[in-house]
Amino acid sequence: MSFWAGPAIWVVAAVAGLVVGSILPRLWFALLPMAVIKAFFTGLLADLRTLFQSLDDDNFHQHYLRLVRRVLGYLGRSLLALVVTFGPLILLGATLGLHVVSLTEAESAAYAVYPAATEARVTPQGDTLTVDLGTEEATFPREEVPLVLHSAEQPSAWLSIIPAHHVDSELANVAGRPLVIRAAPHGWNVFWPWISGLEFVFYGMAALGSCLQFVVFKPKDSSAESGTEGMDVPGVEYELARLNTTFSGTAVSIGNLETRLRARKLQRKDVERPVFITGLARAGTTFLLELVAEHPSIAAHCYRDYPFLMTPLLWNGFVSRFAAKSKPVERAHKDGIFITADSPEALEEPIWMHFFPHLHEVGHQHSLAPEDRNAAFDRFYREHLQKILLLRQGTRYLSKGNYNVTRIPYLARLFPDAVFIVPIRHPHAHVYSLMRQHQRFVRYAELDPRVPEYMKNIGHFEFGPHRQPIDPFPGGEVGRETRDLWSQGEDAAGYAVQWEAIYRYVWQIRQADPQLAKQIHVLRYEDICAAPETQLKPFLQEHDLWQPSMQPRLEAIRPATQAPKLSDAQRTAIDRTTRRTAALYGYELD
Incomplete structure (x- = not known):
């Protein structure tokens, strides 16, 4: 007898039902978290109270519409949760019968x-x-x-x-x-004439699994548990990001299919004079990204492009039908930068990670030279940039990628007219800022164990328990030294090694290639803060990146007044490591 005709299929149906049933509550509360449910009913009561208080008010109609929008929005989200959660269950069960x-x-x-x-x-x-x-x-x-x-x-x-x-x-x-x-390639009907014994076992075990999940693993209200100190990791986005990372090869294949479908439109979008903002984190890269992104010719990645980064046109075509304008919220770094789904963000790294898997492994050289060419990456990356230009209706691509600092020669070969902006900061303040962010993301990970994996999937390894050093030089010594220092609790010394290696590398590639040196523009953080009108505005004007609407941002810049809180031992470690390279950029260490 065939395996499927024997008793083993009953065991398979039972196990499959139990597994699927245990997943359902988690998937449901990922799509419809307790915080959303609480917020809905709290808002509903407030809207009803306001509505009854304004029966004779001229604003009654507006209050009524707000109530209707709230109810319809919640019902829509609940319906989506029902379809996504129970749809696969019904389809899977349907395959077990006639x-x-x-x-x-x-x-x-x-x-x-x-x-x-x-x-x-x-x-x-x-x-x-x-x-x-x-x-x-x-x-x-x-x-x-x-x-x-x-x-x-x-x-x-x-x-x-x-x-x-x-x-x-x-x-x-x-x-x-x-x-x-005989083979039958055509479809099947989900409306089966009766429920077979297999389906009874499958659905019965699924119900048991769901009950056990609700009783044993009660859904937690993450907002209440983590308070204001936690990092918001959207449940659905987290699961989709894991799926997208696991099957990145499939995502790239779908991205190539997307390219073929939009080939005619993409051919009209040449990647000309792209702008790459890169360097060690916490040197003002995000400020520069948001500033330059205001220019009407600029097209950049936005938060809403994630997690299906490889297919930006398809994904944005989908989410644009359901997305609503979101209120600005302070980003997880708690540094006063407020973001929405439409804010520009550094999202390139997953593409690099797919085509160059070694780029975040300790002991490897992470810099890429022109001779390290990967033809498949070159093609996919250029087409991806064309998609962003098409999607955002821009003529110049803008990128923020901290790790691109070790790929400047590679990128310059791909785009000979590219502009590279490399911000730098005094090593004392820079290392101190990196340490503070690391401590913050360690706390986030303690409150929510999903944080490290989420950050790795999005390609951010600068802070948190999952952090990995950057090593631009052959041999892997910089990476190993940094890792050893961090493992010994010497965060300041480890980040100082990173600072010295990154900016020494930038200095060396500028000295080695005069043409490349003309494309790389190092901007000192302190100079921008002290005199943005003379240090930043002329630079933007020179490269056709200035827009009058940027003026208020420049006027709001203030010099840093808080001195980094470093111990004497930490200052000594930083000075010893960075002194020579710091002097190349005009920094004098005490």
Whole structure:
């Protein structure tokens, strides 16, 4: 007998039901968290109270519409949760029973081509007729072997997508010769005529799994647990990001398909004079990104492009139908920068990680030179930038990527007219800021263990328990030294090694290539803060990046007044490591 006709399939159905059922509550509360449910009912009561208080008010209509929008929005989200949560369960259960496909007599007769082979594998057993496919399954067309019962009196066919299925004896009696097993490439019907024993087991175990999940693993209100100190990791986005990272190869393939579908429009979008903001984190890269992104010619990645980064056109085409304007919220760094889904963000790294898997491994050289060419990456990356230009209707691509600092020569080969902006900061203040952010993200990870994986999936390794050093030089010594210092609790000394290595590398590539040096522009953080009108505005004007709307941002810049709170030992470690390189950029260390 076939495996599927034996008792093992009942075990498979039971296990599958238990597993699926245990996942359902988590998926439901990822789509509809307790915080959202609480916020809805709290807002609903407030809206009702306001509505009844304004019965004779001119604003009654507005209050009524707000109430209706709130209710419809919640119902829509609940419906989405129902479809996403229970849709796969229904479809999976449907595959376990009989499925009806109506065929004409002529269509049904077309399947009667293997009568002799069928008789050898059809055995009456009591009230059922059992089909055993044995080892001859591969002899049938396309290796798909549903069961077809054909009769002149009954010009319809019963198909099953399970290789061997117990067929009611009454049907077997109605169906005359021939009984045929043959591939059927067309679809199946989810409205099965009855629920089979397999489906009863599957749904029963799914219900048991869901009950156990609700009782044993009660959903927690993450907002209440973490308070204001936690990092908001959206449940759905987290799960989708994990899926996208696990199957990044598939995502790239779909991205290539997207390129072919939009080839005609993409051909009109040349990548000209792209702008790359790069360097060690906490030197003002985000400020520069948001400032330059205001220029109407600029196109950059936005938060809403994640997690399906490889297919920005398809993903944005989908989310744009459902996305609503969000209120600005302070980003997880708690540094006074407020963001929305439309704010520019550094999102390139997953692409680099897919095509260059070693880029965040300790002991490897992370810098890329022109001779390290990866043709598949070059093509995909250029097409991806064209998609961002098309999506945002821009003419110049803007990138923020901290790790791109070690890829400047590679990028300069791809885009000879590119502009590279490398901000730098005094090593004392820079290292201190990096340390503070690391401590913050460590706390986030303690409150929510999903944080490290979420940050890794998005390509951020600067802070937190998952942090990894950058090593621009051969041999991997910088990475190993940094890792050893961090593991010993010497965060300041480890970040000082990073600061020295990164900015020494930038200095060296500028000295080695005069043409490349003209493309790399090092901007000192302190100079920008002290005199933005003279240090930043002329630079932006020179590179056709200035926009009058940027003026208020420049006027709001203030010099840093708080001295970094470093111990004497930390200052000594930083000075010893960075002094020589710091002097190259005009920094004098005490």
